[in-house]
Amino acid sequence: MRTRLTEAFGIKHPVLCAPMALITGGRLAAAVSDAGGLGVVGGGYAGTLGGEPDLQQELVHVQGRKFGVGFITWALERAPHLLDQVLAHSPDCVFLSFGDARQFAPQIRRGGAKLICQVQSLSHVDQAIEAGADVIVAQGTEAGGHGARRSTMPFVPEVADYLARKSPATLLLAAGGIADGRGLAAALMLGADGVVVGTRFWASAEALTPTLVTDRAQHFTGDDTVRTTAIDALRGVPWPDEFSFRFINNKLASEWAHREAEAKAEFGSLAVAYADARSRQDFDVVAVVAGECIGLIHDRPNAATILDAMVKQAQALLDRGSRLDFTDGAA
Amino acid sequence: MRTRLTEAFGIKHPVLCAPMALITGGRLAAAVSDAGGLGVVGGGYAGTLGGEPDLQQELVHVQGRKFGVGFITWALERAPHLLDQVLAHSPDCVFLSFGDARQFAPQIRRGGAKLICQVQSLSHVDQAIEAGADVIVAQGTEAGGHGARRSTMPFVPEVADYLARKSPATLLLAAGGIADGRGLAAALMLGADGVVVGTRFWASAEALTPTLVTDRAQHFTGDDTVRTTAIDALRGVPWPDEFSFRFINNKLASEWAHREAEAKAEFGSLAVAYADARSRQDFDVVAVVAGECIGLIHDRPNAATILDAMVKQAQALLDRGSRLDFTDGAA
Numbered sequence: 001m002r003t004r005l006t007e008a009f010g011i012k013h014p015v016l017c018a019p020m021a022l023i024t025g026g027r028l029a030a031a032v033s034d035a036g037g038l039g040v041v042g043g044g045y046a047g048t049l050g051g052e053p054d055l056q057q058e059l060v061h062v063q064g065r066k067f068g069v070g071f072i073t074w075a076l077e078r079a080p081h082l083l084d085q086v087l088a089h090s091p092d093c094v095f096l097s098f099g100d101a102r103q104f105a106p107q108i109r110r111g112g113a114k115l116i117c118q119v120q121s122l123s124h125v126d127q128a129i130e131a132g133a134d135v136i137v138a139q140g141t142e143a144g145g146h147g148a149r150r151s152t153m154p155f156v157p158e159v160a161d162y163l164a165r166k167s168p169a170t171l172l173l174a175a176g177g178i179a180d181g182r183g184l185a186a187a188l189m190l191g192a193d194g195v196v197v198g199t200r201f202w203a204s205a206e207a208l209t210p211t212l213v214t215d216r217a218q219h220f221t222g223d224d225t226v227r228t229t230a231i232d233a234l235r236g237v238p239w240p241d242e243f244s245f246r247f248i249n250n251k252l253a254s255e256w257a258h259r260e261a262e263a264k265a266e267f268g269s270l271a272v273a274y275a276d277a278r279s280r281q282d283f284d285v286v287a288v289v290a291g292e293c294i295g296l297i298h299d300r301p302n303a304a305t306i307l308d309a310m311v312k313q314a315q316a317l318l319d320r321g322s323r324l325d326f327t328d329g330a331a
Numbered sequence: 332m333r334t335r336l337t338e339a340f341g342i343k344h345p346v347l348c349a350p351m352a353l354i355t356g357g358r359l360a361a362a363v364s365d366a367g368g369l370g371v372v373g374g375g376y377a378g379t380l381g382g383e384p385d386l387q388q389e390l391v392h393v394q395g396r397k398f399g400v401g402f403i404t405w406a407l408e409r410a411p412h413l414l415d416q417v418l419a420h421s422p423d424c425v426f427l428s429f430g431d432a433r434q435f436a437p438q439i440r441r442g443g444a445k446l447i448c449q450v451q452s453l454s455h456v457d458q459a460i461e462a463g464a465d466v467i468v469a470q471g472t473e474a475g476g477h478g479a480r481r482s483t484m485p486f487v488p489e490v491a492d493y494l495a496r497k498s499p500a501t502l503l504l505a506a507g508g509i510a511d512g513r514g515l516a517a518a519l520m521l522g523a524d525g526v527v528v529g530t531r532f533w534a535s536a537e538a539l540t541p542t543l544v545t546d547r548a549q550h551f552t553g554d555d556t557v558r559t560t561a562i563d564a565l566r567g568v569p570w571p572d573e574f575s576f577r578f579i580n581n582k583l584a585s586e587w588a589h590r591e592a593e594a595k596a597e598f599g600s601l602a603v604a605y606a607d608a609r610s611r612q613d614f615d616v617v618a619v620v621a622g623e624c625i626g627l628i629h630d631r632p633n634a635a636t637i638l639d640a641m642v643k644q645a646q647a648l649l650d651r652g653s654r655l656d657f658t659d660g661a662a
Contacts, residue, residue, distance in 0.1 A: 004657065004658055014657075141472070150553060153482065154509075161627070182488045182522055183484060183521070185520035186517035186521050188657060189513055189652065223453045258592060260589060293485040317520050321652055321653065322650050322653030
């Protein structure tokens with residue numbers, strides 16, 4: 001399966017592993033790259049959150065492979081020295097999301113890495129183009145973790161049309177709600193050059209996700225996730241207003257998810273309680289991060305198995321689609 | 332393009348026109364059916380809202396054609412006599428959304444019509460199966476008008492998997508975010524037997540949509556819509572809590588969209604002001620209903636042109652997809 005993405009990065013499959021904070025360590029990124037995709041290590045909050053894995057240590061695992069590193073842009077602003085440390089490892093790309101990438105773009109280019117900018121609304125695209133993004137990721141609201149309000153299905157073609165007019169050489173990836181070959185094939189039909197996969201790799205053998213968590217999550221459906229700004233406010237993580245957090249609904253979220261304004265007024269009031277709950281692994285309080293496609297995930301295989309199955313299923317669907325005959329029932 | 336849907340209904344294209352309240356009159360439904368899809372007249376609130384078009388008159392336009400009629404289920408409960416009146420016209424299907432279809436299913440079956448149940452969460456599917464639905468529509472949150480919180484991209488395959496286990500003979504359609512051939516092709520890849528298209532037909536020549544409204548809407552992007560329960564509460568339309576309303580953001584919504592609990596406590600407080608604003612065509616107050624794919628829509632052609640372009644684009648994409656080579660850039 002060849003796309004502009006596979007050509008640009010010299011990879012076999014048009015699939016990136018999302019740089020999930022605290023989840024996509026070097027082992028997962030390496031496994032995805034070894035299997036023919038591109039693994040992007042989660043640089044997350046750039047060490048400013050506390051409790052994050054040591055990025056330098058994680059990068060040891062991807063040595064000698066193609067790989068990328070991703071950051072939460074507004075957090076990287078607080079620890080900008082980290083970018084040079086990362087560029088010293090010669091990543092193939094730096095993946096920035098949630099903020100203005102323009103300030104970091106020249107440094108990334110000088111470091112020889114491609115710039116990937118993830119956007120959550122059409123209004124973000126101009127800034128990404130100005131930054132000189134090689135790749136723009138259109139992330140839908142169904143994604144796990146942080147994101148915003150647009151949905152993948154209409155958002156991807158709208159960004160594709162916009163890029164066709166304004167910056168046709170910029171590649172486009174789809175993120176949010178993609179967990180198998182159906183999602184990959186659908187994203188290609190929508191106009192994407194490839195996909196970014198989070199939750200499916202979150203439940204892979206090589207992810208840093210605690211087993212306790214993925215064991216619990218296998219019984220959930222996509223109905224069980226919630227997106228809200230309230231929990232970040234209560235735990236005192238200073239996310240910009242436009243970005244919200246999707247995770248598996250729990251006791252704390254049932255109480256607060258729809259009271260975003262109130263939670264904002266009580267910024268940080270549960271910071272200590274939340275940290276304490278984390279140490280006790282109290283999932284009535286602590287958010288288990290997952291996207292809506294958690295309902296498509298019922299196991300924790302290794303990343304190569306996931307990627308192989310995804311690509312084979314997409315190929316079979318695309319092959320069948322060309323016959324324009326779906327009368328034996330859908331996939 | 333043949334699918335289980337085209338076979339079951341004896342139609343040429345796997346595309347239904349959504350039964351949009353106050354929008355999908357008989358002329359639009361007839362035009363979609365004449366063009367090879369299936370037009371579903373919007374029975375909406377079953378005459379209980381006020382200001383709705385006369386359903387009997389609308390049904391004159393679909394005489395001699397394949398057609399369906401759709402209702403808001405909880406509203407039909409308040410005017411159940413309407414169902415017999417509709418069945419007397421021998422519709423090919425009755426399309427029920429937002430409520431428990433089981434109470435109406437035997438009557439619909441006796442009337443010789445197929446039952447289509449639209450669902451907004453996985454938790455609704457069992458009820459639809461129990462009702463004996465011939466077709467289930469998985470409606471994503473990106474849809475215009477009323478809906479809920481699941482997104483089309485991960486929701487459709489999850490419902491497909493569920494039906495494969497529980498009721499494999501039930502057909503599945505995708506709704507929400509589908510405005511062109513990219514959306515149609517993507518939906519087929521996700522496991523749907525066809526699609527339900529609302530907003531794209533809302534901006535068709537034959538729709539009941541006022542020209543004033545579609546003229547305004549052509550400048551909006553998908554970023555400009557909002558989903559909230561607040562406006563229904565303020566205008567005093569008794570929607571069940573789980574269903575919210577997507578429309579183009581305006582002055583009233585900017586003020587209220589994120590204050591759903593407050594709006595609920597003031598149920599009906601703006602009913603008079605809202606009706607007055609409607610008579611003045613004051614769009615700072617009155618919601619212009621549209622889905623996120625409004626950003627893909629820039630004209631108001633007739634329904635046949637829309638359907639023809641949609642199917643041709645999907646066929647071209649599927650044909651190209653089978654070559655597994657997208658290196659000349661995406662769609």
